[in-house]
Amino acid sequence: MPELRMREALREALREEMLRDDRVFLMGEDIGAYGGSYTVTRGLLDEFGPERVIDTPIAESGVVGAGIGAAINGLRPMVEIMTINFSFVAFDQIINNASKFLYMSGGQFNVPLVLRMAAGGGSQLGATHSHSLEGLYAHFPGLKVVCPSNPADAKGLLKRAFRDENPVIFIEHSALYSLKGEVPDDADYVLEFGKARVLREGTDVTIVGYGGSVHQALRSAAMLEDQEQLSAEVIDLRTLRPLDIDTVIQSVKKTNRCVVVEDDWQFGGFAGEISAQVMERAFDWLDAPVARVSGKDVPMPYNRNLEFAALPSEEDVVEAVLAML
Amino acid sequence: MTKPGDRSLYLEMLRRMLLIRKFDEAAVELAARREIVGAVHAYIGEEAVAVGACAALNDDDYITGNHRSHGHPIAKGASVDRAMAELFGKRTGYCKGKGGSMHLADFSVGILGEAGILGSALPVAVGAALASKLRKETKVSMPFFGDGASNEGACHESMNLAAIWKLPVVFVCENNQYAIVKNVRDLVAVQHIADRAAAYDMPGVTVDGQDVLAVYEAVGAAVARARAGQGPSLVECVTYRYFDHAEGMGRLLTEPYRDADEVEKWRQRDPIAIHRAWLLDGGYATAEELDAIEKDAAAAIEAALEFARTSPEPDPSELFDGLYTNPIAADRY
Numbered sequence: 001m002p003e004l005r006m007r008e009a010l011r012e013a014l015r016e017e018m019l020r021d022d023r024v025f026l027m028g029e030d031i032g033a034y035g036g037s038y039t040v041t042r043g044l045l046d047e048f049g050p051e052r053v054i055d056t057p058i059a060e061s062g063v064v065g066a067g068i069g070a071a072i073n074g075l076r077p078m079v080e081i082m083t084i085n086f087s088f089v090a091f092d093q094i095i096n097n098a099s100k101f102l103y104m105s106g107g108q109f110n111v112p113l114v115l116r117m118a119a120g121g122g123s124q125l126g127a128t129h130s131h132s133l134e135g136l137y138a139h140f141p142g143l144k145v146v147c148p149s150n151p152a153d154a155k156g157l158l159k160r161a162f163r164d165e166n167p168v169i170f171i172e173h174s175a176l177y178s179l180k181g182e183v184p185d186d187a188d189y190v191l192e193f194g195k196a197r198v199l200r201e202g203t204d205v206t207i208v209g210y211g212g213s214v215h216q217a218l219r220s221a222a223m224l225e226d227q228e229q230l231s232a233e234v235i236d237l238r239t240l241r242p243l244d245i246d247t248v249i250q251s252v253k254k255t256n257r258c259v260v261v262e263d264d265w266q267f268g269g270f271a272g273e274i275s276a277q278v279m280e281r282a283f284d285w286l287d288a289p290v291a292r293v294s295g296k297d298v299p300m301p302y303n304r305n306l307e308f309a310a311l312p313s314e315e316d317v318v319e320a321v322l323a324m325l
Numbered sequence: 326m327t328k329p330g331d332r333s334l335y336l337e338m339l340r341r342m343l344l345i346r347k348f349d350e351a352a353v354e355l356a357a358r359r360e361i362v363g364a365v366h367a368y369i370g371e372e373a374v375a376v377g378a379c380a381a382l383n384d385d386d387y388i389t390g391n392h393r394s395h396g397h398p399i400a401k402g403a404s405v406d407r408a409m410a411e412l413f414g415k416r417t418g419y420c421k422g423k424g425g426s427m428h429l430a431d432f433s434v435g436i437l438g439e440a441g442i443l444g445s446a447l448p449v450a451v452g453a454a455l456a457s458k459l460r461k462e463t464k465v466s467m468p469f470f471g472d473g474a475s476n477e478g479a480c481h482e483s484m485n486l487a488a489i490w491k492l493p494v495v496f497v498c499e500n501n502q503y504a505i506v507k508n509v510r511d512l513v514a515v516q517h518i519a520d521r522a523a524a525y526d527m528p529g530v531t532v533d534g535q536d537v538l539a540v541y542e543a544v545g546a547a548v549a550r551a552r553a554g555q556g557p558s559l560v561e562c563v564t565y566r567y568f569d570h571a572e573g574m575g576r577l578l579t580e581p582y583r584d585a586d587e588v589e590k591w592r593q594r595d596p597i598a599i600h601r602a603w604l605l606d607g608g609y610a611t612a613e614e615l616d617a618i619e620k621d622a623a624a625a626i627e628a629a630l631e632f633a634r635t636s637p638e639p640d641p642s643e644l645f646d647g648l649y650t651n652p653i654a655a656d657r658y
Binding site for chain 1: 387418419420421422423424428430431432437438440441442445446447448449450451452453454455456457459460466478479482483485486489646647648649650
């Protein structure tokens, strides 16, 4: 199996889907001639031409809305929002139109739109450019929310997104674009939505993550084993909507402890949703309250030390696990 | 230009304006006595805009509406029965009772939805035009929006996108002169909203929105231009909202903000009366024939009310229907 970086795996998915389905086209800021801010779309303009790889103005509301209009009318657009931070500008289109058109029209028209965006902090870009909004988008019925943690999943899930009849928010953690991994080169390699994956089996605690936080979960599991002789099970949710809570519940019934790790703010965040569902469905199996290891409740500071303090770390996860023993 | 051979079109324009008028008169009354709830934004006084503009479109062209949009589906040829049923929230409504007054949509006649949020539907209309162009079709997109929405960022982003990509879009601005209770003069910097077209290097014209034929001709020229691949246009139709911003909202929005004289002056330029007089003057029809059209329109709305009232309510078991096209069991999220 070839080894690819995540950006290359995403590019392969886009390319294969464009070859498979001529209704697929791409729109976004600098995705054509420049190849995309994270070079995901490099080379696609040359291969597919300017009608299928469209450079747009910096006008997120207009462009996302145009994607919705094209999707309603039989095409399969992918709109790249350079980073998730700019999706606030398109929020009305995503929430009031993309997520609601099918329901609000009594099932008359659906919006098969793929919205890709880079997310996450850790790059000293300051408060307006460091958001993790996976949980925010997962809040809205009508959307599907995907957050891959590795190149193979990125490819298989993005290919799946183009085959969905509903709007899909596809969130890529910016720290993962250069991550390498083995990626199937089979054109029929497509992953299902709503299937979490157990990345590491364990017996003492279940650590749940998605996107970038999966890697903190894995590192903290290794630390727990090396330093504390504890066996942690690590679950990668892969999609937040639909959510595979069954895999989490099954694991918690085995380990009796659960920690959820996410970059997003804790207050009202997605870790709270997981915690509530675990409490509702596995209360009697829990030996300790579900712990949340999340971003601190402040706008992201610019200074390196402060930013580090604001983001969750593997040490935080280890500490949370030790506190529940 | 108007031609004697278009008699049936001119009569149809009158019929559709009357249908809209009587539909919304009924809606206002229903809201007043709380037979339907939620806000009703009456289109009364503005009928010539929707009817004149839609008369210039083909059946498979696209339109988008806004919060004040009972008139647009009717102008585009939608059934008043199903539109009225939607106002009642009934299962037989266009949106099965899930859309309501501000979200009437009939995809079968090219309506891509109405937006309760000002300016929200314009980018969607632009996207439909983009799809049309990419698929080498000649379908035209026509978003209807007001003077209020013309100040929204989404409106300007849409005009710029349509212009740089030379898309078949005809932007129809219904300048009814009030954004809720504030006059357009205080809210828009340029003299005419059509002047804004210059910023996007597209034609912009201002027409009398009370004259259905003036709207038809101006929009028709813009549609021809769009269909020929020459890009978008902006047509500003100057019109007037007879009623307040919304009915059914209690005393919230009824403080005086405009003179009774002003309202009366505009009522003297009623679009239906103007068109009726034109039809009579031109010898297109007799007064009896026009009375018969009006009577038929009234009967159609009575029948729509009967249809809506006797239609079934949606069942609570339908709550999750249409949330996703491939439904996920509710307990999965």
